[in-house]
Amino acid sequence: MVKSGSSLEIARKTDSSEVELENLVEQPTEQKTSSGAIQLNVQGTGEQRPGTTPKAPHTSLLQVFPKWLRVARLWFEGDERWSSRGWALLAVLLSLATTLMLVHVSYVHRDLETAMSGKDKGGFYGAIWKYALVILVAAPLFAATDFVEMRLVLEWRRWLTSTLMSGYFANRTFFKLHHQLGLLDNPDQRMCDDVPAFADASVTLLIGIVRKFFMMVGFSGVLWTVAPSLVLFLFVYAAVGTWLTTSVFGKRLMQLQYMVLQKEGDLRFDLVRTRENSESIAFYNGEKHEESCATLRLALLVAVARIRIIWSTFLALWTNFYQHATILLPSLLTAPRYFEGKIEFGVITQVSFAFSRIESALNYILNHLNELSGLAAEAERLDALLSAIKQINSPGPSIARSTSENSELVLKSVNVTTPDGSRQLCKGLSFSLAPGESLLIVGHSGCGKSSLLRAIAGLWTRGGGSVMAPPPGDMFFLPQKPYMPLGTLRSQLLFPSGSESAQWISNRDGPVPDAELISLLDRVHLSALVDRVGGLEAEVEWSHLLSLGEQQRVAFLRLLLHCPKLAFLDEATGALDTPTEAALYTALRSHCSTFVSVGHRSELVQYHTHVLEHEEQGRWTFSTVQAYRSRHPLL
Numbered sequence: 001m002v003k004s005g006s007s008l009e010i011a012r013k014t015d016s017s018e019v020e021l022e023n024l025v026e027q028p029t030e031q032k033t034s035s036g037a038i039q040l041n042v043q044g045t046g047e048q049r050p051g052t053t054p055k056a057p058h059t060s061l062l063q064v065f066p067k068w069l070r071v072a073r074l075w076f077e078g079d080e081r082w083s084s085r086g087w088a089l090l091a092v093l094l095s096l097a098t099t100l101m102l103v104h105v106s107y108v109h110r111d112l113e114t115a116m117s118g119k120d121k122g123g124f125y126g127a128i129w130k131y132a133l134v135i136l137v138a139a140p141l142f143a144a145t146d147f148v149e150m151r152l153v154l155e156w157r158r159w160l161t162s163t164l165m166s167g168y169f170a171n172r173t174f175f176k177l178h179h180q181l182g183l184l185d186n187p188d189q190r191m192c193d194d195v196p197a198f199a200d201a202s203v204t205l206l207i208g209i210v211r212k213f214f215m216m217v218g219f220s221g222v223l224w225t226v227a228p229s230l231v232l233f234l235f236v237y238a239a240v241g242t243w244l245t246t247s248v249f250g251k252r253l254m255q256l257q258y259m260v261l262q263k264e265g266d267l268r269f270d271l272v273r274t275r276e277n278s279e280s281i282a283f284y285n286g287e288k289h290e291e292s293c294a295t296l297r298l299a300l301l302v303a304v305a306r307i308r309i310i311w312s313t314f315l316a317l318w319t320n321f322y323q324h325a326t327i328l329l330p331s332l333l334t335a336p337r338y339f340e341g342k343i344e345f346g347v348i349t350q351v352s353f354a355f356s357r358i359e360s361a362l363n364y365i366l367n368h369l370n371e372l373s374g375l376a377a378e379a380e381r382l383d384a385l386l387s388a389i390k391q392i393n394s395p396g397p398s399i400a401r402s403t404s405e406n407s408e409l410v411l412k413s414v415n416v417t418t419p420d421g422s423r424q425l426c427k428g429l430s431f432s433l434a435p436g437e438s439l440l441i442v443g444h445s446g447c448g449k450s451s452l453l454r455a456i457a458g459l460w461t462r463g464g465g466s467v468m469a470p471p472p473g474d475m476f477f478l479p480q481k482p483y484m485p486l487g488t489l490r491s492q493l494l495f496p497s498g499s500e501s502a503q504w505i506s507n508r509d510g511p512v513p514d515a516e517l518i519s520l521l522d523r524v525h526l527s528a529l530v531d532r533v534g535g536l537e538a539e540v541e542w543s544h545l546l547s548l549g550e551q552q553r554v555a556f557l558r559l560l561l562h563c564p565k566l567a568f569l570d571e572a573t574g575a576l577d578t579p580t581e582a583a584l585y586t587a588l589r590s591h592c593s594t595f596v597s598v599g600h601r602s603e604l605v606q607y608h609t610h611v612l613e614h615e616e617q618g619r620w621t622f623s624t625v626q627a628y629r630s631r632h633p634l635l
């Protein structure tokens with residue numbers, strides 16, 4: 001029974017801002033946040049939310065820098081290094097040009113003001129012309145700078161997202177990440193949201209730093225000629241201010257931004273899960289529970305965001321004081337010399353202008369600490385994703401794999417352990433299945449039947465021993481829950497091949513003819529489906545339209561179509577009536593003579609030559625069907 005009250009209570013507590021910063025930051029989601037949600041999930045569905053890593057990093061901005069560099073370098077050292085460096089160089093050059101333009105403007109401005117104060121008509125109009133010329137050059141220059149920066153961000157985002165996606169889909173990492181509980185939260189959010197934010201912030205901040213650097217050099221020259229003491233003062237002032245600000249605010253803001261991103265991902269994940277499981281939730285009347293879970297996640301997100309706003313406000317307060325404290329300093333220092341007639345009036349404004357430019361350049365980090373902490377959080381999350389992908393694919397104690405020449409399946413002393421290492425489901429299992437033989441795996445629920453298939457398929461690698469099986473392209477797995485991708489009816493039937501390029505299905509030379517698809521639909525007792533949905537090109541939400549039994553029959557059709565050397569069926573006919581199941585197994589034997597099934601029904605025994613039976617404590621017995629029947633005469 002779901003105790004939704006508890007979640008609401010937590011949500012209420014959280015919403016009323018009883019969450020203290022220390023608790024949220026120092027002991028992040030484990031106790032206050034996710035533990036509540038996990039507890040709810042355990043109570044409600046018995047399922048723990050996969051992939052939640054609730055810890056926010058406890059690192060300073062400086063410590064995140066190597067992580068940022070690791071992620072940032074990928075593009076500049078990867079296969080597109082020349083174009084990436086080209087875009088970056090162009091952006092830097094344009095930045096330099098815009099800075100030079102600004103320095104030039106300061107001189108034009110100075111001339112203008114001096115001419116005005118000296119009632120120099122000719123000088124005034126001369127300066128106006130110079131201004132017009134500057135606008136003529138500056139307008140396209142600034143537009144080009146924006147264009148290059150936007151393209152740089154987009155290209156970087158495209159490359160990084162597609163690189164991360166390749167890692168995510170390669171080697172079935174998406175599966176392993178999802179099933180290795182607690183390793184990483186919301187990888188999808190990291191690829192979709194964090195990457196563009198990372199690229200955007202990196203470019204904006206880096207170009208900003210480059211621009212400010214040029215500006216600092218340019219205006220330091222201007223200021224040095226008039227008031228060198230101001231330049232020295234500014235350097236010391238900025239160094240102390242930056243150090244003080246990053247030490248007090250940097251780490252906190254980064255942690256909070258990290259947590260905001262995490263909570264946003266969690267909330268979205270919850271809502272997507274509700275959508276995906278809408279029917280089950282509606283049948284259970286589980287909307288209250290789902291709503292309270294989502295409300296809790298929203299409350300946690302808002303609580304962290306509120307604390308972040310408080311810290312940002314303190315930061316703004318401090319930077320306002322810090323910046324405005326020096327605003328009159330240049331006038332105070334240069335005015336006496338103007339009154340003495342030693343400098344022109346325009347010099348005062350130029351010095352003030354140069355002073356403010358150098359100050360903003362030197363205090364760039366301080367003024368952009370909010371953005372910088374956001375970038376640090378994104379860098380941390382992307383680096384963690386890259387590390388998790390690497391870690392998951394790094395060799396450890398695992399089940400060795402080799403390829404058999406024909407459809408033979410040989411297991412030698414195989415141990416299978418759950419990805420978290422908590423249970424050993426299979427100990428020293430050895431058997432071989434020759435071509436033409438078939439195996440039924442039986443045992444009580446939760447004993448590890450599907451896990452054994454996962455290990456044979458290479459999805460689970462933790463354990464020991466060796467598996468010899470045909471290459472992946474010659475095997476076909478029907479999982480417990482059929483997957484119905486988006487697309488036409490044709491693409492459903494051809495999955496996992498594309499509807500356009502069906503060549504690789506069983507070494508075919510061309511696309512699968514419609515007549516064959518229709519005849520196979522008939523074979524799996526779905527002949528009426530094509531007319532019902534309006535043809536093979538009809539496109540609907542298949543997982544909603546088709547019953548579970550119909551989905552299982554579609555999945556079976558895929559198996560018949562692909563004609564693998566070795567097929568695996570994980571309770572693939574569990575939702576079907578016995579006569580349909582018999583018809584499907586008869587069809588299966590004519591298309592694929594070597595197969596392994598998992599199932600609970602005793603009728604299944606007759607379609608197989610061997611049985612693998614779970615005994616106890618990870619021990620299994622492999623025998624012929626005759627031997628199995630003699631041990632279980634009542635079946």
Ligand SMILES: Nc1ncnc2c1ncn2[C@@H]1O[C@H](COP(=O)(O)OP(=O)(O)OP(=O)(O)O)[C@@H](O)[C@H]1O
Pocket residue numbers: 179180181418419420423425443444445446447448449450451452
């Ligand atoms: N990703 C995972 N991490 C840790 N434990 C897991 C994971 N997936 C499954 N398990 C556990 O491994 C055990 C075996 O699961 P498996 O799905 O193989 O059972 P099964 O025999 O196929 O059950 P059923 O007949 O109910 O489908 C279960 O106790 C399950 O909770």
